[in-house]
Amino acid sequence: MEDFINNFAEQIDETERNEFSKDTKFKDLDEWDSMIALSIIAMMDEEYEITINGDDIKNANTIEDLYKLVNA
Amino acid sequence: MDKNTFSLDGKTILVTGASSGIGKSIAIACSNFGAIVLLLGRNINRLEQSMSLLNGKGHSYYSIDLNKSEDVLNLCNDLPKIDGVVHSAGIVESQLFSFLKEDSLRTILDTNLIAPVMLSKHLIKKKKINKESSIVFISSISGPAITYIGNSSYAASKSAICGIAKTMALELAPKKIRVNTILPAMIETELIDSIDSSSEDIELDKKNYPLGGYGSPEDVASTVIFLLSPASKWMTGTDIKLDGGLTLR
Ligand SMILES: NC(=O)c1ccc[n+]([C@@H]2O[C@H](COP(=O)([O-])OP(=O)(O)OC[C@H]3O[C@@H](n4cnc5c(N)ncnc54)[C@H](OP(=O)(O)O)[C@@H]3O)[C@@H](O)[C@H]2O)c1
Numbered sequence: 001m002e003d004f005i006n007n008f009a010e011q012i013d014e015t016e017r018n019e020f021s022k023d024t025k026f027k028d029l030d031e032w033d034s035m036i037a038l039s040i041i042a043m044m045d046e047e048y049e050i051t052i053n054g055d056d057i058k059n060a061n062t063i064e065d066l067y068k069l070v071n072a
Numbered sequence: 073m074d075k076n077t078f079s080l081d082g083k084t085i086l087v088t089g090a091s092s093g094i095g096k097s098i099a100i101a102c103s104n105f106g107a108i109v110l111l112l113g114r115n116i117n118r119l120e121q122s123m124s125l126l127n128g129k130g131h132s133y134y135s136i137d138l139n140k141s142e143d144v145l146n147l148c149n150d151l152p153k154i155d156g157v158v159h160s161a162g163i164v165e166s167q168l169f170s171f172l173k174e175d176s177l178r179t180i181l182d183t184n185l186i187a188p189v190m191l192s193k194h195l196i197k198k199k200k201i202n203k204e205s206s207i208v209f210i211s212s213i214s215g216p217a218i219t220y221i222g223n224s225s226y227a228a229s230k231s232a233i234c235g236i237a238k239t240m241a242l243e244l245a246p247k248k249i250r251v252n253t254i255l256p257a258m259i260e261t262e263l264i265d266s267i268d269s270s271s272e273d274i275e276l277d278k279k280n281y282p283l284g285g286y287g288s289p290e291d292v293a294s295t296v297i298f299l300l301s302p303a304s305k306w307m308t309g310t311d312i313k314l315d316g317g318l319t320l321r
Contacts, residue, residue: 034221034273035168035221038166038168038221038222039168039170039171042167042168042171043171045171046171053270054270054272054273055270055271055272057270058270058272
């Protein structure tokens with residue numbers, strides 16, 4: 001999980017790593033936009049070989065929700 | 073001028089990507105306008121399905137991977153003489169620039185750029201393309217005009233095609249062979265399904281089109297008919313924007 005949060009945080013430049021936890025509602029972040037959404041999709045593919053789409057992002061609220069997709 | 077100006081009667085037209093989407097629609101339209109159509113694609117079932125929708129007789133299909141240069145050379149030897157080529161085979165893969173993989177960049181360039189260009193070159197060199205023929209490349213609005221996030225390889229391939237098309241147009245003009253490209257914005261086909269957007273985002277995106285929503289494969293096909301027919305005999309080296317008004321804003 002920690003590893004996943006690290007990878008997640010890396011896609012978002014302006015927010016410090018220590019501001020992220022498994023419960024972070026990532027879509028509420030100031031910087032959240034469609035491009036970061038695509039970075040998350042690409043990161044999950046590259047790091048975890050998991051293919052998700054825009055609807056998966058839409059249906060997730062917290063970082064943990066996304067992490068569950070990795071282990072689904 | 074009469075309606076024969078837009079006719080393809082007696083012409084033989086080669087259409088790549090004819091097993092799906094825009095290419096399939098183009099093949100059908102060509103047959104409706106009187107052409108004998110040679111359909112190219114990989115998937116035999118879908119090629120046969122496209123064949124079954126054609127009007128008139130004399131059509132044939134060839135299952136071939138256009139990235140296999142040996143096979144393409146052999147095919148060019150086997151083909152009859154033709155009066156028009158429409159390059160609609162193509163792939164899209166969305167990848168953010170910072171995640172760009174060399175392999176996927178090369179695959180896109182191979183399929184969208186090298187394959188149609190080398191096919192054209194072989195056909196010309198082997199004198200399979202008659203005088204006064206027309207060559208049409210289905211490029212895209214993405215690259216030559218605008219771009220989308222994640223579209224770097226695709227945009228590169230589609231811009232490059234426009235550059236080559238103009239050079240071909242200049243060099244082939246003495247034979248009265250014309251070369252033009254069409255730049256469609258989003259067209260409703262299976263290709264759209266391979267893009268990482270949610271259905272909600274797609275509905276929102278459609279609102280950006282002044283003429284209302286995405287285009288249909290038939291919209292592209294009717295422009296192709298114009299470019300293949302004598303109606304466009306004084307047009308070459310042109311990129312035709314076909315975007316429902318998208319780029320006006
Ligand atoms: N749809 C759009 O919104 C849009 C917008 C602008 C431009 N375009 C361009 O329009 C063209 C057609 O798109 P589409 O939407 O009709 O796509 P599509 O439905 O996915 O069809 C693609 C076609 O290309 C063929 N193809 C792909 N790779 C090939 C290869 N290596 N060898 C031989 N055939 C190959 C496929 O053959 P098999 O299925 O038999 O393998 C299929 O017939 C593409 O060049 C695309 O870039 C599309």
